[in-house]
Amino acid sequence: MKQVQLILLLSVSLVLLGPILVISIDLSSFNDDVLGLIVFKAGLEDPKGKLSTWNEDDYSPCNWVGVKCDLANNRVSSLVLDGFSLSGHIDRGLLRLQFLQILSLSRNNFTGTIAPDLLSIGDLQVVDLSENNLYGPIPDGIFQQCWSLRVVSFANNNLTGKIPDSLSSCYSLAVVNFSSNQLHGELPSGMWFLRGLQSIDLSNNFLEGEIPEGIQNLIDLRELRLGSNHFTGRVPEHIGDCLLLKLVDFSDNSISGRLPESMQKLTSCTFLSLQGNSFTGGIPHWIGEMKSLEVLDLSANRFSGWIPKSIGNLDLLSRLNLSRNQITGNLPELMVNCIKLLTLDISHNHLAGHLPSWIFRMGLQSVSLSGNRFSESNYPSLTSIPVSFHGLQVLDLSSNAFFGQLPSGIGGLSSLQVLNLSTNNISGSIPMSIGELKSLYILDLSDNKLNGSIPSEVEGAISLSEMRLQKNFLGGRIPAQIEKCSELTFLNLSHNKLIGSIPSAIANLTNLQYADFSWNELSGSLPKELTNLSNLFSFNVSYNRLQGELPVGGFFNTISPLSVSGNPLLCGSVVNHSCPSVHPKPIVLNPNSSYSNSGSSLQNNHHKMMLSISVIIAIGAAIFIVIGVVVVTVLNIHARSSMLSSAAPFVFSGGEDYSGSPANDPNYGKLVMFSGDAEFVDGAHNILNKDSEIGRGGFGVVYCTVLRDGHCVAIKKLTVSTLTKSQEDFEREVKMLGKIKHQNLVALEGYYWTPSLQLLIYEYLARGSLQKLLHDDDSSKNLLSWRQRFKIILGMAKGLAYLHQMELIHYNLKSTNVFIDCSDEPKIGDFGLVRLLPMLDHCVLSSKIQSALGYMAPEFACRTVKITEKCDIYSFGILILEVVTGKRPVEYMEDDVVVLCDKVRSALDDGKVEQCVDEKLKGNFAAEEAIPVIKLGLVCASQVPSNRPDMAEVINILELIQCPSEELQ
Incomplete structure (x- = not known):
């Protein structure tokens, strides 16, 4: 303010004294840079306070963060604010910086369009606006004043339109980077006349x-x-x-x-x-x-x-x-x-023939020769791999014709992370040295002729995430030592000759998501401890010799009957075979004992003794039953009391007001509704009981209830063990989620907090989830037309794009988390819940949240790869394929596992992709839409994150694909 006041004072003085004094003061050199930057700052949000040193009372900005001045004239020549987390528009106040040469605002959150007169600022030589959220076309006339411009970068934004022809007039240009936008059209041929160009990046x-x-x-x-x-x-x-x-x-x-x-x-x-x-x-x-x-x-x-x-x-x-x-x-x-x-x-x-021996003498780190015709006919065997070599990290020789045995010293490949020898003719046993591969996280020896047993030494491979040994001739028992491979998420031992029982130690593999023991000769009963595998989503033991009662609880409450079929001695509700009642064996006294030789009196005593023992047994059984009834009753009363006390704030009687909480009760809950009425019809007993339950997920159970105004809501009761943040952190995160509003996102309407109970209150969508509409047995009654499916895909894309724009990664996108309203609009749910967790790392994301392996991006398996929004785009690609084909991401047949993505990709390679469209549509779909949509799904589900498009690109592609005709309804 001092500077502004001084300028005003000088201006007044000049007016009053002008006739008397001639004062020569260059006001522009005195204040333009400060004023321009202060005006620029005023239109920004600076959450990290990076621009706190920018003070309007300063006479010069040359000491401000990000600002550099030319020593000759003390004017601003460079403004570099890269990675400052700034947001807002690039204000025209920068036009006052008449001597600016370098303008770099990359890696921020600037929005809006690029000003047509941006390059008229000073004598700009470098302009870098990359990695922001700028949109709209690059203005046609922006390069008409670019005589001094040497470097221009608009990379990683949301720019559309064509590359302006005026770019050809920037004769000093050395670097052009417009990559990762949505630009279309042809290259301006005049670019090839910019003889000073050294770098051109127009990719993506x-x-x-x-x-x-x-x-x-x-x-x-x-x-x-x-x-x-x-x-x-x-x-x-x-x-x-x-x-x-x-x-x-x-x-x-x-x-x-x-x-x-x-x-x-x-x-x-x-x-x-x-x-x-x-x-x-x-x-x-x-x-x-x-x-x-x-x-x-x-x-x-x-x-x-x-x-x-x-x-x-x-x-x-x-x-x-x-x-x-x-x-x-x-x-x-x-x-x-x-x-x-x-x-x-x-x-x-x-390629065919023998494998040159020099391959393993060159110090290679990654060798992939899969899908060729190499054989061992003219080559010694795999034992020639030098086991002393320490650099090899990836060895993929799958789908060839190799035979022979695995080298006994394969453990010498100490750096090996991926070993894939599947689909060959390799025989012999698995060497014990496999346990020496401490860095190995993928082991695939499936579809070979291996025999012998699985060595217990496998416990040494402590980094294993995937073990695939299916379709061999392995025998013996499953080693209990496998529990030491605590990182295992995928275990397939199907189609072998394994015997014995499934060891209870399997229950200690807490990260396990997929387990297949089908088509073996396993016997005994399934360990009850398997219900502790909270991340399990597929468990197949079909076609074995198992018996006894199926475990009850956890995943096994919803296990598919196909996963346990072919075991006639298994019993339980899933197989529709009740288990026989188990009674204690009666005590029978031997009539030929010595007591029988003692005359009639002893015989009478003998009958009395039998009677007494029978009476004692009966009385004991009765007492045991009574005690059991009492214990169960007490536990039920205690459970009901706990539920009612934990949800006490919801119990309404008369006109009680629960907007406040008693000061003397620290456990009294806090109920907050972001808008509308906060009263429920029948209190907590109608909210959190089994009859009101409508779903379960990784974060807890979902119930349905009705507000007093007749408005239905869905209440998610969070699993307390997943939530360790403080009340302050919880409320801050939830209130932030409550502000996120979009027609394709499920709205969060309120929350409830006590230290022992946390509830999230969502809008209720009676039509249910996308998974239900696609896959339920009665889904034919609610058959989705092609037009509805396209609308669902486009809506999901818009909802996910909005989340990414808000810098939120979903992490758990799947069909059970997408809901459909009465207008066929999809709404994505469960977004942002990872923010309620105390930490975000691979362990939490892959084992706690990502319960659906079919939707999980491959980078979750690699601890060194950064998890970004690209993992959501992979899941979205799988969702596209699921909606179009009507098939689940992973389907389990009697003797095979079908991965949807691989099946569709193979059909595309064979020119039969149109056959992948859901047969329920009976040809009533637009092929000119369906085929490009399937291809888009495959691109989104690319194994390489950088190959997946951004959601803004996806929306643009879908809108280009969409036919104007509405003939197919």
Whole structure:
């Protein structure tokens, strides 16, 4: 204020004394920078107080955080506020910074559109607005005043429209980055005349058309990233004339034809990715001329023929991926010269013959040769793997024709994390040294000819998350020592010859989600302790010799009859076979004992003794029954009292008001409704009883009740063990969730708190969950049309996009957490509940929350991968496939497990994807919508998080797919 007052005072003085004095004061140099920045700050939210040093009373901003000045004129020349968590619009107050050269506002939450006169600020050389939430098109005229601009980045926003042609007038431009937006249209051909361009990144957009010729003009070009777009045509013929190119990325487009020979001149290129296109012909022999290559990815194309020997000239190569092509022959021996090679992936080709021994002498970290025709016919056996080698982390030789035995010293591969030898002809036993693989988290030896027993030494593999040994000839008992593999989430031992009982130690695998022991010769009863497996969602013991009563409680209350079929001696309600009553054996005195020889008196005594014993037994049984009845009654009374006392604030009588709580009762609850009436009809006994229960989930039980105004609500009673935050933290998080309003999200209407009971009050949707509508036995009565299904998919996308915009990751998206209202609008529920947990890590997310393995993104299995919103997008992709096909994400047949994503992907590869659409629709669907939607689902469910689109992109794609016709209802 002092500065503002001084300026006003000087202005008044100049008016009054103007005729007498001539005062020359440059007011703009005195206050423009301060005023401009203060105006800019006024329109921002600064939750972390990063701009607290910006004080309007200062005469100069040069010491403010993020601000730098030119020493020559003391004016602001640089404004760098990267990662400050700022939000709001980029205010026009910045236009006052007449000497600004660098403007960098990346990694914030700025919204709104880009101002057309943004580049008229000062003499801007660098503009970086990346990683914000800016939307709308890039203004057509923004680059008309860009004579000084050298670097511009709008990456990772929500920008739409085309790349302005005016960009071609920025002759000083060196770096352009518009990646990860929603830009469409063709490339402006004038870009190739910006001779100073050194880096172009337009990846992850919807750009289309052919890449125009003329790229040879960019003689200073170092990086060219055009991946993940819709480009067609061929690679520009003269791209090789850009001799300084170090990185070329054309991945995930629809580019076809052969590679231009001029590319061999790119001897400085270190990174070349052409994966996911339609290139044909052989891999050119001149590839060996690109001697600086460190990464070469030609995967997922249509390359054929042999791998050229010249590839052995690439002695700097560290990663080679030729997977998913039509390559034949074998690996050239000269590849042994690629001494820096760490990752080799040639999976899913037509390679055959012996496996070169040099593969395991090169210090490789990852080897994937799956889906070829390699065999052991001309090769010693797998025992030739040097067990002293310590660098190998991933070894995938699955789906080949290998035979022989596993090396006894395989434990020497101490760094191994993934071992997949499935679908081969490997025989012999599992070596005991398997337990020495301390880092191993995936072991897949399924579909082989292994025999012997599962070694107890497996307990040493303490990092195991998945163990797949199905479809072998393994015998013996399941070792109890398996409980030491405490990280196990997936265990499949089906289709073997295992005997004995299922050890109760299995119940100590608290992270276990999927267990399959079907088609063995297991006997005995199922351990009661298995009900403690709180994360279990699939447990299959069908076709064994099990007997006795099925466990009662937990997962086993809802277990499918198919999962226990083929065990005729099992009993319980699930198999519709009541268990026989168990009575104590009566005491029978031996009539031939010595007492019988003592005459009639002894015989009378003998009869009296039998009578007395019978009476004693009867009396004892009666007393035992009475005591049992009394104990059960007392426990019921105690339970009812506890429930009523914990929910006391809900018990209404007459006109009592429960808006406050007694000061002398610390356990008295706090009921808060965000709007509307807080009174219930019949009190807690009608809210939290079995008759009112409508569902159960990972966070607790859900009940339905009615407010006095007739308004139905759903009440989630949180499991106390999952909630350890304080009341203050709980209320802060819940109130934040209560503010989230969207037509595709279930509204949170209130909450209730005591230290022992926490309730969340939601809107009630009587139609039920998406899972119920798709899969219930009577779902045919409520058959969803194709138009309804498309509306549901689009609505889910909008709801999830809004959550991501609010920086909320759902983590547990599945069909049971999506509800459908009477207008066919989907509403996503259970969002934000992870914020009520005390910590967020892989253990909590994968074992406590993610109860549905079919929807779980693969990165949950890797502790080193950061969990982002991309895990939600994977689950959404599975949901798309579930809605379109009407099939569950994982279905269990009598002798097989069908994974929906794999089934649909295989159908797409075979050109039969249209057959995947739900047969209940009987062909009454729009194929021009259904097929692109299925492809979108597969893209969203990509194994690689970076390949999945953002939800904003998904919405845009769905709206483009949607047909204007409403003929199919």
